[in-house]
Amino acid sequence: MGFEIKNHILIKYTNESDMTEITIPDDVTEIGYAAFDCRTILKKINLPPKLKIIQAGAFEQCTSLEHITFPEGLERIEGSAFFDTNIKEADIPESVTFIGSCAFGAPNYDFGWITLNFHKNQKKTRMRFGVLWLGYTPELRILDFFDNPCYEKFSLLESDYKIQIAVSYYDVDDNIKNYLKRIIKKAVTLAIDRNDTELLTDLLNTGFITKKNIDFMIQYAIEHTQKNGNPEFQVMLTDYKYQHFPADTNRITKKLKL
Numbered sequence: 001m002g003f004e005i006k007n008h009i010l011i012k013y014t015n016e017s018d019m020t021e022i023t024i025p026d027d028v029t030e031i032g033y034a035a036f037d038c039r040t041i042l043k044k045i046n047l048p049p050k051l052k053i054i055q056a057g058a059f060e061q062c063t064s065l066e067h068i069t070f071p072e073g074l075e076r077i078e079g080s081a082f083f084d085t086n087i088k089e090a091d092i093p094e095s096v097t098f099i100g101s102c103a104f105g106a107p108n109y110d111f112g113w114i115t116l117n118f119h120k121n122q123k124k125t126r127m128r129f130g131v132l133w134l135g136y137t138p139e140l141r142i143l144d145f146f147d148n149p150c151y152e153k154f155s156l157l158e159s160d161y162k163i164q165i166a167v168s169y170y171d172v173d174d175n176i177k178n179y180l181k182r183i184i185k186k187a188v189t190l191a192i193d194r195n196d197t198e199l200l201t202d203l204l205n206t207g208f209i210t211k212k213n214i215d216f217m218i219q220y221a222i223e224h225t226q227k228n229g230n231p232e233f234q235v236m237l238t239d240y241k242y243q244h245f246p247a248d249t250n251r252i253t254k255k256l257k258l
Contacts, residue, residue, distance in 0.1 A: 015041050020064070024048045031058045038062055043086075047071055054081045056100065061085075063106075070096070077103045079135060089115040097143065101135030113194070120146040125168040126198060127161070151175040163187045167202045184208045188217045192224050192233045200233060204240050211245045 002014035008029040013022075015038040023046040024031070034057040036042075044067040045059070051071050056078040059065060065085040070077075072093045079100030082090075087104065105114040114133060118125045125146075133139060138158045145153040145165065151173045157165065166180040167187075180187065184203065191199040203209065209217065218241065221234035 010035050013037065020044065022046065024051075026050065029053070031055060033057055034060065036062055043067065047074075049073070052076070054078060056080055057083070059085060076100075079103055083132075088113075089117070091117045091119060094119050094121075097147070099133060099135055099139070099143065102132055103135060105129070105132030107131065118142075118146060121149055123168045125165055126202075127164050128194065128196065128199075149173075154179075160190065163190060164199070167199070167206065170206065180206065181208045184210075185213050185216060188237075189220055192221055195228075195230065197232060197236070200236055204236065209237075209240065209244075214241050214245065 002012075002016045003010060003025065004012040005025065005028060008027055010024060010028045010031045012032070013024075013036050015022075018041065020042055021044040022042060026048045027050070028048045029050050030053040031047075031051070033055045035055070036045075036059050041064055042062055043064050045065065047068070047070060049071045051074050053076045054074070057080045058078075059068075059082050060080045061084045062082075063084060063086060065082070065087060068082065068087055068090055070091065070093050073095050074093060075095055076098045077096060077100065078098075079102055081100065081103045083102045083104070084106045086106070090104065092099070104116065113128045113130060115126060115128050116133065118127060127142070129139075138161065141153070141156050141158075142161055142165070145157060149169055149172050154162065154165065154169070154173070154176055162179065163183065163186070166176050170177040170180045184206075187203055188200065188209070191197075191203060214237065218234060218237045221237050225231045225234050
């Protein structure tokens with residue numbers, strides 16, 4: 001197989017066959033700059049358990065690459081490491097402390113989102129980014145928050161990032177909890193606008209949606225259904241209303257257009 005390894009660093013890999021999946025040798029601790037010359041073939045790469053660093057551009061333009069599982073112990077994913085691949089979602093382990101600019105995503109993604117699931121502080125925080133993980137100050141502040149989850153760090157985050165993080169961390173600080181309660185309508189409309197049923201499910205599970213604001217959310221979901229033909233959000237919200245506010249459901253039932 002076409003591995004070139006020096007001092008536990010994978011310097012170069014050349015795909016010498018039609019394989020779509022490979023396993024990198026266990027003794028590799030670092031994958032070097034632009035190491036992979038497999039731009040159109042590999043769909044899955046199994047990373048070694050002792051891997052610490054993925055250097056810049058290591059898998060850049062491996063356009064068929066769809067799946068990657070990072071080992072616990074990985075510390076750094078440098079810039080453009082997985083740029084212009086077909087990876088649409090990845091789990092980021094607790095050990096990762098740095099993700100460089102454009103490490104994930106592709107400029108031609110039709111769906112428009114890259115999803116990173118951060119496993120930090122015994123929590124899973126699902127974050128969606130438009131097209132790319134940019135890796136500039138707003139994104140690095142996310143990693144800074146995970147390193148020290150407190151309201152001071154939270155207050156520095158951009159609005160959309162705050163919403164996604166607050167869903168996981170509202171139990172850490174009363175100020176974060178009060179923030180999420182205060183902007184719960186905005187959070188629900190964000191989930192609907194993004195067609196993000198997982199975010200809406202998480203928001204419903206917080207219990208912060210009240211009798212006072214549920215009708216606004218259902219009406220917003222109905223308008224979304226009329227524009228996009230997807231009734232899933234109005235069904236989820238209406239079911240929530242039936243379950244939590246059963247005495248006040250007749251009025252909205254007539255509006256449903258399933």
